[in-house]
Structures are given as C-alpha cells and as structure tokens.
Amino acid sequence: MAEPLLQLTELTKHFPLKRRRVVVHAVDGISLSIGEHESLGLVGESGCGKSTAGRLVARLQEPTSGTVSYRGQDISHWSRRRMRPIRSEIQMIFQDPYASLNPRHTVGTIIGGPMEVNGLRPTERGIKELLEIVGLNPEHYNRFPHEFSGGQRQRIGVARALALKPRLIVADEPVSALDVSIQAQVVNLLQRLRREMGIAFLFIAHDLAVVRHFSQRVAVMYLGKIVEIGDRDSLYERPRHPYTHALLSAVPDPDPDTPRRERIRLAGDVPSPVNPPSGCRFRTRCWKARDRCALEEPPLVRLGGNAEGHLTACHFPEAPTTHGSDVVLDPALS
Amino acid sequence: MIPDPSFLTVRDLYVQFKTEDGVVKAVDGLSFGLDRGRTLGIVGESGSGKSVTSMAVMGLHDPRYSEVSGEVWLDGENLLTATPRRMEALRGRKVAMIFQDSLSSLSPFHTVGSQIGEVLTKHTGASRREARERAIEMLARVGIPQPKLRVDAYPHEFSGGMRQRAMIAMALVCDPELVIADEPTTALDVTVQAQILDLLKALQEETGSAIIMITHDLGVIADVADEVMVMYAGRAIERGTRREVLKAPGHPYTWGLLASMPHLATDPDSPLRPVRGTPPSLLTLPSGCPFHPRCDYADRVPVDLCSTERPDLHPRTGHSSACYLSQTVKDQIRG
Numbered sequence: 001m002a003e004p005l006l007q008l009t010e011l012t013k014h015f016p017l018k019r020r021r022v023v024v025h026a027v028d029g030i031s032l033s034i035g036e037h038e039s040l041g042l043v044g045e046s047g048c049g050k051s052t053a054g055r056l057v058a059r060l061q062e063p064t065s066g067t068v069s070y071r072g073q074d075i076s077h078w079s080r081r082r083m084r085p086i087r088s089e090i091q092m093i094f095q096d097p098y099a100s101l102n103p104r105h106t107v108g109t110i111i112g113g114p115m116e117v118n119g120l121r122p123t124e125r126g127i128k129e130l131l132e133i134v135g136l137n138p139e140h141y142n143r144f145p146h147e148f149s150g151g152q153r154q155r156i157g158v159a160r161a162l163a164l165k166p167r168l169i170v171a172d173e174p175v176s177a178l179d180v181s182i183q184a185q186v187v188n189l190l191q192r193l194r195r196e197m198g199i200a201f202l203f204i205a206h207d208l209a210v211v212r213h214f215s216q217r218v219a220v221m222y223l224g225k226i227v228e229i230g231d232r233d234s235l236y237e238r239p240r241h242p243y244t245h246a247l248l249s250a251v252p253d254p255d256p257d258t259p260r261r262e263r264i265r266l267a268g269d270v271p272s273p274v275n276p277p278s279g280c281r282f283r284t285r286c287w288k289a290r291d292r293c294a295l296e297e298p299p300l301v302r303l304g305g306n307a308e309g310h311l312t313a314c315h316f317p318e319a320p321t322t323h324g325s326d327v328v329l330d331p332a333l334s
Numbered sequence: 335m336i337p338d339p340s341f342l343t344v345r346d347l348y349v350q351f352k353t354e355d356g357v358v359k360a361v362d363g364l365s366f367g368l369d370r371g372r373t374l375g376i377v378g379e380s381g382s383g384k385s386v387t388s389m390a391v392m393g394l395h396d397p398r399y400s401e402v403s404g405e406v407w408l409d410g411e412n413l414l415t416a417t418p419r420r421m422e423a424l425r426g427r428k429v430a431m432i433f434q435d436s437l438s439s440l441s442p443f444h445t446v447g448s449q450i451g452e453v454l455t456k457h458t459g460a461s462r463r464e465a466r467e468r469a470i471e472m473l474a475r476v477g478i479p480q481p482k483l484r485v486d487a488y489p490h491e492f493s494g495g496m497r498q499r500a501m502i503a504m505a506l507v508c509d510p511e512l513v514i515a516d517e518p519t520t521a522l523d524v525t526v527q528a529q530i531l532d533l534l535k536a537l538q539e540e541t542g543s544a545i546i547m548i549t550h551d552l553g554v555i556a557d558v559a560d561e562v563m564v565m566y567a568g569r570a571i572e573r574g575t576r577r578e579v580l581k582a583p584g585h586p587y588t589w590g591l592l593a594s595m596p597h598l599a600t601d602p603d604s605p606l607r608p609v610r611g612t613p614p615s616l617l618t619l620p621s622g623c624p625f626h627p628r629c630d631y632a633d634r635v636p637v638d639l640c641s642t643e644r645p646d647l648h649p650r651t652g653h654s655s656a657c658y659l660s661q662t663v664k665d666q667i668r669g
Contacts (some may be wrong), residue, residue: 146363180551188608217609254552
C-alpha cells in the first residue's frame, strides 16, 4: 500500500485545568490514516474530541503524546518556522461562517491574505477564478462578509482554503451552521472539489447522514477514543459497536412510516472527559455492558465477519447484520 | 382540523420590524390553528418567521420596534389586544415557551430550583417551601436523577441535555395549556434529542396540552407532529397532517427541503439535490410567490402568474399548498 498522506499514531491531547488540578482527556490515543485524495469522516457527539483531533492534524495544537505524520514526516512537534512550507498544504474550513471571516476585510483580502503570507502572489483574476469555482459571483470581490448569507460565507471560507492549493483539508462541521437547503449546496461543492482537484479531506461532523454522503471511510469517536472505523458501506451497513448502532438509529428520518420503535434511546449524557469511565468508556450508557467492560478496555480490532480495515473496540459487539434488524431498546427507558 | 380549531386560532398575523434599512416583513399574513392535545410542527429555515410567530403568540415583541397586527385567539381571548398585565398573568401559566439555548435562557446566578419555583410563586402564590417541593417533583418528572440534590444546583453544573430538561420543567410547572417549543433539541446531541422528544410527548399525554414545535428538522417533525405547517419568507406555503406533508408534499419548496436532506436511505454516491439560490431578503420580498426565484417549475405555470400574483393556501381544505401548479403537473413532476 502506498504511503498515506496523513498518519496519526496513538495521538493524545490532554488539557490541564489549572485551578482544579485535573486533566481533560480530549483525545486519548487515536490512530488512523488518510490516503491521497481520500475523504475520511470523523463523527461523534459534542465533547468526543473530534474537533481537537482536527486541530491537531492542522497543527493548530501540539499533541501531548503520539505522532502526526504528514507524507512520512513526523510533524507533531515542528516549530512554526519549520511548519511554514507545509502550512499551505493542510488547510482548514471552520464551522461558523460568521466568526471565521474578518468583518473588516473584503472578500478579496480574505482570500488573498493567506496567499501573500505563503508567498503566492494573489491576483485579482486568480481570486475571481476562485470565487467562480466555489459558486460566488466574481464581481463581489470587493464586498464585505456581512453582505453575504451564511451559505455564501461558507463558500468564501472554502475559497480561502483552496487558494493555497492544499492537499488536505480539515473541515470541522462545515455545514452544521447552515440551513438544510444550503447544507446540500455546500456538501455538493466540497464533493466536486474533492473529485476534481484530488484534495484529501478530514471531514468532521456530528451528522452521520451528511458524513455518509461525503466520506469513503468513517471513524466514530466517543470520549476521546475511536470506537469503530471502517469503509463507509461496511460501517453503515454492518456496524458492530453499540454506540455506532445508537448513532445510526438516531439519524433523523423524514419518513413517518419508519418504525420509531427501532430507535435506540441511550440513557443519560456523555460522561465528563475529565474523569472518563474505566475500561470501555461507553459502558455507562451501553445496554450490553457487563463486568468485563469496566475492567478491561476493549482493543480496536477487526472482528470476525468484518471487512478488512473495519475495526471495532467492543467486548460484546452486535452481530454483523444489517443495522436496524437487531436493535435493542434501552432497558432503562422501556 | 386546522382551519377551524377551538383552542388556538391565529388569523392574518403580521409582524414587521422597522430598521434603518427599511421595514422587515418577518411574518406576512399567517393563519393557523391548533387543538388541545395536538402538536403542530412549524418547519422553515432561518428567516422564515417561525420564531417571530411564536414570540408574537407569547406577546414578547417590543412595541417600540415592532408592529404586530392580526388576531391570536387562545381559548376565546385575543392575546394581541390583551393588556401587558394580562399577558404577564397568562405567560408561564396558560402559555409557556421552551427555548433552544438553555444556557442563555436560564439565569446563571440562581439555582435551577429557585427558577422553577419562581414561576409557581408568581402565578399561584405558593409559598417558597411549596415551590421548592414542586420544583423537586418537576425535576423528577423530567427525568433528572437525584432531584433533591439537583434542585440546589446552578445551570452551569448541568449538562446540555439536563439543562434542557430543567427548562422543560420550568415551562411546565404550572401545567400550561399551550407549550411553544422553539428548536428545543437543536443544540443537543442526536442521542439526547430523542430523549427530549420522548419526554415532551409523554408529558403531553399526561396533561393534554397543545404543543407548537418549531424546528428546521424534518426528522423531528416526522417524530412528533400531528399537523405540519411549512413556512417560507414569513408565510405558510404548505400545511396538512404530518403524513400529507411528508408523504405527499404539494409545494416545490417542501419537495426541495425533503430532497436536500440526506438520510440513510438516500444513495450516498449521488449528489444531494439542494434548493438552488438563497432565501429572499425580508426587506424586499420578491413579487408574486416568494419562492418563485428559486423554483424550478415556475415555467410550468401559464402567464407569469408565479412572479406576479401571490398564491394562497386554500382556506378550507386540510392539506393545501400555496402553489399554482396543477395537481396533474405536480404528479408528472414527481413521477
């Protein structure tokens, strides 16, 4: 297999809370890789560490331990100066199209600024071409962010990332702040860019239905750990981890005929990452948890019946059948 | 059904805001109704007027900046002509609201218990002790563990899902007959969303209250609504029962919303089908049908009707969409 574009190995990020002398285990030893031109979806609920993972990949933060390798080089602790040549190759698209654009800069400056910093000479023509690629009117070159709608602003953010000809884009919830009808526009735009320009993506989102439309492989995170990872079809059609089952069953479905009883209602909330549960971190909300789950952390391994590359971290995985058919209701609520 | 309900009737509601740039027509002639024990889902995107409508029903628009006209009849009383004092007596007691953002809707300086209890002391003259007892009872009812301890906690000590439960407890403490839930699950994680929707449904079965569920999420609608109203640019463009609107939608905008929403049954390798363009500015609404600039089928309607004359919902039938396309053409398009 060719060398992956990006390789994370046992990547960990802990945030110390000074006042209380405790540590937030944001990301706790995750390993994954992204190949050239590949799109990997990273899903999970708030606080699971998916955004921190994205920021570690973009080297906006330095890992506590573990490594981030980009094209075979360990960049985990590179200085700003050393990072400079590859900064342009790893770009980010942010969730909030309102907070991530400078309100005092014109669109031209917003897109041209990073080019200048990276030693590319921005030309009006080049920027207008970028605007056209992302579906904005090139004549709006001199306008300010407030003159655009949320979806249009997100397109500006995409154009800014594209300006540096990146090989990898970390997109952190790029459509979750947008209206439904606009979300689809932006997902289609990113999809087109990935296909036409061969850019690899780390696509971070909480919405499994959106991720399914964008990713070739998908990783599911819970409380700082990857609990399941695999090819899209394998993961969506034969999920093995109870948490993946629960997430899939909670995906909104506009068809009133879908039997609602099949939905898994998880009890309680996600535990605090300051003091994660022992053993399997999902056990406190899992309907299959037994003593072993508290004692032993399940390794992320390929289970019998799973496709290659489909790894699951669970002692008592679900049977490898199509999801929905063997869904167990949360006993606490039934 | 919708046109002639006994409990809540909203007729020709207009809400306008005066701004430096001109008059914003946030709600532009809206009529709907709701019976006790039923849930009306109002769907729409940002700026469609769904939240402004609920604020109008609650009497929360500041008359200095807004102009509200029309009629809002609740149980035989027109709320738009009620005095501020009367509205204050009704809010929390007869009509209550659950907001999206529980962190900013709860006071950070007061305990959860005192905020729930305050509603009760204000409306029923209950003593502080009674209020506290009832707050504990309510916390237990909305499924907060250890309610006797939690009653003295501050909102920041609660998780997002628990805060939302606390807010529901606060809204329901006086057993209101109408509950308006404005995107009550949008800020929550998917696995917690389902819990909250279940809770609202269970409480409704207990109390028989009417619920207006405001959401942008058709999945939530499919889950809880009996009737559905789809809003666009301050107007209702479709209404009907949940099944009618979701299974046999009649308005191209509703088609667009349903088609652009990815779910697990769609083909992941085909592109999504978004609604093209962006929602109109409420300062300068398009002439005719407000959706016509984004509509793919305006040319299927004879003589520029779509761009010149505004279509309305049928005032009497249950399922209706504000669209000039004939049923035959719609059937053709939808295949």
